[in-house]
Amino acid sequence: MIAQTFSTQPLPVLEQLEAWCRWYSPVFEVEALRPAQDGFLATNSNWSLDGLTVGRVCSPPTLVCRPPAVIRRSPVDHWAITLSKRSPSDVQVRDGSLEAPPGTPFVLSLGEEMRISRSDQDDRMMLLLARDHFSGIVHLLEAVKGAALASQGRFLADYMLLLERNLPGLAPEDVTRLPNAVEAMLAACLAPSADHAATARRQIDLTLMERVRQVVRRNLRSPSLGPDKLCREAAMSRSRLYRLLESEGGAATYIQRRRLSESFSILCDTSNTYPIAKVAEILCFADASSFSRAFRQEFGVTPREVRAASLAGQTPAGPKAVTVHGFSDSLRGF
Numbered sequence: 001m002i003a004q005t006f007s008t009q010p011l012p013v014l015e016q017l018e019a020w021c022r023w024y025s026p027v028f029e030v031e032a033l034r035p036a037q038d039g040f041l042a043t044n045s046n047w048s049l050d051g052l053t054v055g056r057v058c059s060p061p062t063l064v065c066r067p068p069a070v071i072r073r074s075p076v077d078h079w080a081i082t083l084s085k086r087s088p089s090d091v092q093v094r095d096g097s098l099e100a101p102p103g104t105p106f107v108l109s110l111g112e113e114m115r116i117s118r119s120d121q122d123d124r125m126m127l128l129l130a131r132d133h134f135s136g137i138v139h140l141l142e143a144v145k146g147a148a149l150a151s152q153g154r155f156l157a158d159y160m161l162l163l164e165r166n167l168p169g170l171a172p173e174d175v176t177r178l179p180n181a182v183e184a185m186l187a188a189c190l191a192p193s194a195d196h197a198a199t200a201r202r203q204i205d206l207t208l209m210e211r212v213r214q215v216v217r218r219n220l221r222s223p224s225l226g227p228d229k230l231c232r233e234a235a236m237s238r239s240r241l242y243r244l245l246e247s248e249g250g251a252a253t254y255i256q257r258r259r260l261s262e263s264f265s266i267l268c269d270t271s272n273t274y275p276i277a278k279v280a281e282i283l284c285f286a287d288a289s290s291f292s293r294a295f296r297q298e299f300g301v302t303p304r305e306v307r308a309a310s311l312a313g314q315t316p317a318g319p320k321a322v323t324v325h326g327f328s329d330s331l332r333g334f
Contacts, residue, residue, distance in 0.1 A: 001170045003045040003056075016040040020059070026074050027110070033061035033119065047167045051133025052179045053078075054167055055126040061087070064116045077111030079129040079141050081186075083160050087120035093146050100148040105156050107144050125164050127182065134183055140190040149190075154235065156189040159207045166327035180334040202330040208236060208244055216258050223284045227251040259283045260298045263291070267306045268316060276303045 006023050008016035017040035021030045032040055042059035082089070082105060089100045092115040093108065100106040108114055110128075131138060149156060163182070170178070181203060188200040197204060215233040219225040230251055231238050241251055248254040263279050266272050274282070280291035295303050301316065309316045 001047055001167055001172075001175055003047050003168065005043065005045040007043040008040055009043070013037070013039040016042070024064075027066070027070065027076065029065045029067065029070060031063040031065075033063060033117070049175060050179055051130040052182060053126075053128040054163060055128065056124070056164060057126070058123045060121055061119050062117075062122075064114075064118075066110065066112075066114045068113060071111065071113065075111070077109060077131060079127075079131065079134065080108045080110055081105055081127040081129070081156075081160075082108070082124060083126070083157050084118065084122055084124040087118040087122035087124075090117040090119075091115070091146075095146060098146060098148050103157055104148045104150060104153045105160065106148045107141055107146070109141075109145055125160055127160065129182075133179060134186075137183055137187050137190070140187060144190060152189045152192075155207065156186075158211055159185055159189070159203065162207055162210050162327065171328060174328045174331050177331040177334040181331050184334065202332065205244060206327060206330045208234070208240070211235075212241070212244065212254075216255055220259060220262055221282050221284065225255055225284070230255075256294065257298065259285070260295055263295065263303065264299060264306065264316075267303055268310045270310050276307070279303065 008020050011019050014037065017032050017036045020040055020042050023044070024030045038060075040060055043057070045056045047054045082100075084100065084102050086102055088102060089106065091098045091100065091106065091108070094113050098106060129141070134141075144152075181200075184196070184200040185203045185207075188196040188204060211234045212230065215230055216225065219229065219233070222229075227238060227241065231241050234241070236244075245251050245254050248257070263283050266274065266279055267276075276292070277288040280288045283291075285291035285294070292303055295301075299306070299317070306316045
């Protein structure tokens with residue numbers, strides 16, 4: 001799926017801010033929070049579907065407003081769910097204010113006045129939902145309007161980031177399913193229930209699995225990585241983790257396979273001169289012998305053979321192909 005993108009990068013430095021403000025002017029008034037002579041490198045990418053737009057914005061510090069005059073000129077009243085990755089968002093609306101830290105989504109209505117200030121360089125994504133296409137969850141969005149989603153926010157943020165990463169490669173036949181899938185996932189996040197969880201089960205499992213992958217990737221060289229640490233950092237129960245990784249052989253097996261895969265990459269890197277015993281140590285194997293046994297069982301060759309083949313300019317046989325259930329699979333049934 002191809003995004004529609006606007007960027008100020010090709011423009012002269014002194015024209016960048018004006019061009020950005022002009023591009024945004026149908027919907028927002030924008031004010032830079034640093035001098036225009038510093039330039040204004042910014043990019044906006046939008047993936048537009050039926051009643052749903054997923055947007056990503058990278059910009060310097062800004063003040064973004066939607067005053068009455070702009071609302072009259074552009075009376076769209078979509079719901080906007082925003083997730084800033086780097087900068088806190090200081091938000092003022094008619095009924096109050098909120099401050100959303102990075103990584104915490106918040107919900108606003110474009111039909112109402114708003115003023116959003118971001119003091120740092122930011123990278124954020126948004127879900128823009130047309131009311132008539134998402135009528136089934138209007139009451140849920142209304143209930144959290146103007147609030148930072150602290151309790152539900154982490155899981156929703158994980159899903160939004162997963163959605164952002166997978167949109168560019170989404171096949172045309174899956175695009176039509178996405179709005180209904182997003183609605184189901186939002187219902188599961190904003191109003192958790194057995195029914196909502198059952199409807200969005202594939203997307204929930206995929207989001208949780210991505211969270212597990214990230215925790216394992218961050219801690220791959222930590223000797224304390226195990227089921228307990230994985231449960232804590234992925235914020236899930238041990239029984240939930242067991243069910244999620246049952247097809248992988250369990251948490252300990254999953255962690256070991258990821259470590260073995262990392263070791264394979266290290267041994268294929270001809271610039272890496274670590275002895276095999278050191279590779280075993282940094283990836284938390286008890287000793288070089290147990291590492292070599294596990295490596296051979298996983299790949300059918302020894303660590304020494306992989307390194308020798310790489311140094312000889314050959315391409316060692318890689319890790320065995322596994323069946324991976326991806327984002328497209330999570331859209332089935334919608």
